[in-house]
Amino acid sequence: MAFFTGSLFCLVCLVATTIAATTTPVTPPYYVITNAETPSLNRPGLTPVGQQRANACIPQIFSQLNIGLILSCSVDKEGKDGLLCPNAVLTATPLAKALGLNITLCATGEGSKDECVPDKLQAFFKTSTKSALIVWDSSEVDDLLEDANVKDAGMDIDDTVETPDVILTVPGLGVRVRPIATSMNCTGIDGPGPA
Secondary structure, eight states, X not given: OHHHHHHHHHHHHXXXXXXXXXXXXXXXXXXXXXXXXXXXXXXXXXXXHHHHIIIIIHHHXXXXXXXXXXXXXXXXXXXXXXXXXXXXXXXXXXXHHHHTOOEEEEEOSTTSOTTHHHHHHHHHHHHOOSEEEEEEOGGGHHHHHXXXXXXXXXXXXXXXXXXXXXXXXXXXXXXXXXXXXXEOOOTTTSSOOOO
């Protein structure tokens, strides 16, 4: 019986070692949001509501989530893609200042490195146990999610994340679980419409 128990223990250890060697290590979650509300007709900046979201709501929410990296986007070289990226950076700036972090940029559009965001996340998670926040151009978020290999599991996350109040929580790099979409529930901004 002792031989059987010892052999079973060795088999369990061998299987556990094999599984550990072949699975991607679990990273902390990361979050994806888009730029706050912007004026119509492609005018620059954030609306008063967008400024309220960027200056008060986002720092209040994300300062509690152990953020150690903030990623955002930049307009492409030709000025055709990522036109809302400056607004995404404006959205992220108050939080970055509050946390004492710099905003790391990845380019958008043709000729940009599709792997920029996944590479930055992977490098960050190799040395940190903190979470990351991606603040992206709302019109380019579908490309971001595809490039970051976010599994939608049948959920229409492209349309869901394009609204300024949505937080997409991705359980971690390489995790094959559907991301969770929630509202920021910013006081005085988000909530049900009038009846």
